Structures are given as C-alpha cells and as structure tokens.
Amino acid sequence: MLIRATFENLFSFNSPQTISFVAGRTKTLPNHVVASSNRRDPNILKAAIVYGANASGKSNLVKCFDFARRLILRGTRADDIIPRRPFKLEKTAGRRPSSFEFEISVDRKIYAYKAVFDEREVIEERLTLIGKTAEKELFHRTTQNGKVKIAEGNFLKKAEEKKFFQFIAQGTRPNQLFLRETIDRNAAWFRPVYDWFKDRLVIIYPDSKSDSIEFLVRSNERLKDNYTKFFENFDLGIDGIEVAEIDFNTELENIPKVIRDDIAKTLLPGKSMTLLNAFGQNYRFVREDDGTLKAFRMLVRHLSPDGSEPVLFDLMEESDGTNRLIDLIPALVAMADSENLFLIDEIDRSMHSQLSRAFFEFFFTHSKKTSQVLATTHELDLLDLELFRKDEIWFVEKDRSSMSHLYSLEEFKPRYDKDIRRGYLQGRFGAIPIVKNMGSDEWVL
Numbered sequence: 233m234l235i236r237a238t239f240e241n242l243f244s245f246n247s248p249q250t251i252s253f254v255a256g257r258t259k260t261l262p263n264h265v266v267a268s269s270n271r272r273d274p275n276i277l278k279a280a281i282v283y284g285a286n287a288s289g290k291s292n293l294v295k296c297f298d299f300a301r302r303l304i305l306r307g308t309r310a311d312d313i314i315p316r317r318p319f320k321l322e323k324t325a326g327r328r329p330s331s332f333e334f335e336i337s338v339d340r341k342i343y344a345y346k347a348v349f350d351e352r353e354v355i356e357e358r359l360t361l362i363g364k365t366a367e368k369e370l371f372h373r374t375t376q377n378g379k380v381k382i383a384e385g386n387f388l389k390k391a392e393e394k395k396f397f398q399f400i401a402q403g404t405r406p407n408q409l410f411l412r413e414t415i416d417r418n419a420a421w422f423r424p425v426y427d428w429f430k431d432r433l434v435i436i437y438p439d440s441k442s443d444s445i446e447f448l449v450r451s452n453e454r455l456k457d458n459y460t461k462f463f464e465n466f467d468l469g470i471d472g473i474e475v476a477e478i479d480f481n482t483e484l485e486n487i488p489k490v491i492r493d494d495i496a497k498t499l500l501p502g503k504s505m506t507l508l509n510a511f512g513q514n515y516r517f518v519r520e521d522d523g524t525l526k527a528f529r530m531l532v533r534h535l536s537p538d539g540s541e542p543v544l545f546d547l548m549e550e551s552d553g554t555n556r557l558i559d560l561i562p563a564l565v566a567m568a569d570s571e572n573l574f575l576i577d578e579i580d581r582s583m584h585s586q587l588s589r590a591f592f593e594f595f596f597t598h599s600k601k602t603s604q605v606l607a608t609t610h611e612l613d614l615l616d617l618e619l620f621r622k623d624e625i626w627f628v629e630k631d632r633s634s635m636s637h638l639y640s641l642e643e644f645k646p647r648y649d650k651d652i653r654r655g656y657l658q659g660r661f662g663a664i665p666i667v668k669n670m671g672s673d674e675w676v677l
Contacts, residue, residue: 233336239331241331242292242299256642279605281607284628284629288636312407313407315351316330329349330349338425356374357372359371359422368385400414434575471534502520503519505517513548532547553587560576575607576606579608586613589611625640625641627639
C-alpha cells in the first residue's frame with residue numbers, strides 16, 4: 233500500500249509536495265482505514281480524491297507517479313538523458329535536481345525509496361527498511377562527477393552476496409537507478425519494491441483503454457458476468473458484452489492494410505496482441521499454434537424494444553460515458569481481489585455524477601482490504617463527508633508563481649453538518665478557478 237509520496241521540481245511541483253494516505257484524527261467511516269499491526273506503523277487510508285481548478289496540477293500529480301514508475305521499470309540506456317520535466321517557470325529550476333520519494337507497505341514491511349536526479353545522472357538514491365523499532369538502510373548511492381558510489385547497508389550476511397552487490401554497484405551507470413540495475417542483474421534483494429511499481433501501481437488516464445478484450449477472448453465468464461451486473465446496476469440499457477470472431481481478411485476495413493500486413497507477418501504462433509483503431513474499436517488478434525490467424529472484436533449487446541432478440545452495437549456506437557465505464561469496469565473487478573493502487577486521472581470524465589459516486593460506493597463496499605484508489609476529479613457530488621473522510625479529500629492549487637501546492641481538507645476545521653460543496657465553491661478551501669466578469673463591456677470582439 234502507498235503510505236505517502238513526495239515530488240520536488242517535477243512538472244508544476246517546484247517545492248516538495250506530499251500526497252499522504254496516513255489516516256488523520258478523523259473518526260468517521262472507519263472501514264476506510266487499514267489499521268496497522270503494531271503501534272509504530274501508521275494506519276493507512278484506502279482512498280484519496282484530489283480537487284483543483286483546471287491547470288492547477290491535478291494531472292501533473294498523476295504524471296509524477298507515471299514518470300517515477302517508467303524510470304524505475306524501463307531504466308535508461310547508455311548515454312540517454314533522464315527525461316525529467318523540471319519546473320519551467322523559475323530560471324534556476326533547470327539547474328536544480330528533481331526528486332521523488334515513496335513510502336510503501338509491501339508484505340507487512342515498510343520501505344522508503346528516494347531518488348534525486350537531473351538530466352545527466354542519479355545524484356542520490358536511497359532505500360530504507362522501516363522496522364518496528366528502528367530504520368535500516370539497505371543501500372545509499374551517490375554520484376559525483378560521473379563516479380557512482382553505492383554503500384551496502386550491512387543487510388547481506390554471505391561474503392559471495394556482498395561481492396555480488398559490489399559487482400553490480402561498480403557496473404551501475406551514472407544515469408541508471410541502482411534499483412533497476414539489481415533487477416537487470418537478476419538480484420532479488422529489492423524485488424518487492426520493484427514489483428510494487430510494476431504490478432501494484434496501476435495508472436489510468438482519461439484516454440486509457442482497458443485490455444479487457446484479452447480476457448474476454450479467453451472466455452473469462454466471471455468478467456463477462458461482472459460486466460453484465462455493472463450494466464444492470466448502472467441502468468445503461470445494456471444487456472451484456474460479447475466478443476465476436478471476425479474474418480481477418482475481409483472484416484477489418486477500418487484498419488489500414490499496412491498495419492494488417494505487419495500483424496500477419498510479425499505475430500508468432502501461440503502469441504496474441506490487442507489493437508485500438510482510430511475509431512475506438514477494440515480488436516484482439518491471436519495466432520494459433522497451427523499458424524491460423526484469428527481476429528476478435530468487442531461488441532455491446534442491447535435488447536430490442538420488444539425484448540425478443542439481442543442487437544449488437546460496436547463500441548464506437550456507444551456514448552463516451554459508456555466507453556469510459558467499460559474501461560473502468562476491469563479495475564473495479566480487480567479491486568475485489570488485488571492489493572493495487574489505482575491512480576485514476578479525471579475519474580468523472582464523460583460520466584454522470586451518479587456513476588462516479590457509484591464507483592466509490594462499490595470500491596468501499598467490495599474492494600479487498602488493502603486495495604487503494606487515488607483519483608483526480610472536478611465532480612462536486614463526490615465532495616461529501618458521508619462518502620469520504622476529511623483526510624481523504626485533497627486540493628491542489630497554484631500560487632502566484634504558478635507552483636502547485638497539495639493540501640488536505642484535514643487542515644481545515646469544517647463542521648460535519650456543513651455543506652462542504654458550498655464551502656468549496658465559496659472559496660473557503662481554495663483550489664477553485666477565479667473567473668473574471670464574462671459579462672463586462674470591456675470585451676473587444
């Protein structure tokens with residue numbers, strides 16, 4: 233689980249800014265809190281929702297997570313620059329390093345991982361295991377004038393392991409994270425931390441498309457049933473979802489021939505791939521072991537007015553809101569069995585406010601105890617202390633220098649019988665757009 237994350241000099245976050253899942257003093261909605269197993273560890277929240285005006289930094293928060301994840305998982309090649317995005321509106325920011333730091337709970341252990349870097353090198357990198365009574369540094373890396381030094385935190389007992397550690401350390405390039413280098417060298421010491429970013433941090437952008445067709449092609453009846461249940465409960469007039477096999481040679485006119493030819497040439501036996509075309513249609517291609525190439529398309533099933541027979545619609549014929557919901561349903565299903573952090577940018581995009589609210593109601597009722605959601609939104613219907621705790625509601629606001637700042641509703645003292653939405657719109661908590669007089673006679677058109 234994510235405990236807290238801090239970003240500095242990345243995108244619109246110039247000074248260090250922290251989003252925290254540590255439970256505050258709020259006593260309401262106790263089922264939103266995962267209690268620690270010992271007194272030293274913090275109680276962790278299951279959700280955080282972030283409000284702010286347009287261009288305030290909400291999406292940049294998501295981009296910070298995404299940047300860190302990509303740098304950790306993909307690493308860098310020799311002579312590559314580190315593709316950071318420092319704060320551009322301060323002249324000295326480009327000469328200052330950027331950093332990210334994550335405190336996470338994995339398999340009942342708490343790790344703190346921090347990296348400081350510029351375009352050329354990882355200046356500092358540190359991984360710490362936070363124990364019940366003390367902190368134990370696992371490694372500390374510094375880079376000066378292109379020379380990397382990595383100190384092992386005395387956690388290895390065998391001489392051959394210590395020797396292997398130093399071998400990896402000596403081979404780590406200035407622009408490469410040591411955490412990533414250990415994975416490349418097949419060392420498992422820090423694998424739980426790496427796997428958290430790889431497997432448990434799921435980022436969903438407004439235009440992200442789910443790969444649910446892959447599972448549907450595998451005849452995952454449970455996923456199909458869940459789609460049907462969600463459609464029924466959300467009253468979309470949809471009876472279900474189907475995957476239809478289509479002819480690769482005659483029914484793919486919406487995909488350019490050059491792409492079809494490339495798929496036919498490169499897809500190996502026993503392999504498959506998903507393709508989303510320019511019209512929003514979702515296809516799955518499978519090369520059977522005998523060389524047969526099959527194509528599948530996802531369709532939505534509606535009932536005819538008299539209910540006598542189903543009528544199939546392509547995804548491109550459905551509304552943007554329905555397509556957004558179709559892309560979010562796999563995440564809802566996964567929340568019931570996974571320990572992931574789902575990071576969703578603009579969760580309310582194209583969806584009615586009641587559907588956005590239903591998403592969280594389902595999450596808090598049916599998700600696995602240790603699953604989490606961090607979502608950005610403009611949806612005021614979610615600004616409700618019967619749905620979220622005060623410490624789960626966050627705001628991001630830019631100051632006069634266009635620097636983004638994060639803060640929680642917990643920092644304010646609103647009464648629980650107050651209308652939080654009205655207080656937000658009145659500017660009591662900040663993070664709202666300042667709209668000038670649009671009816672003024674000063675306009676020259």
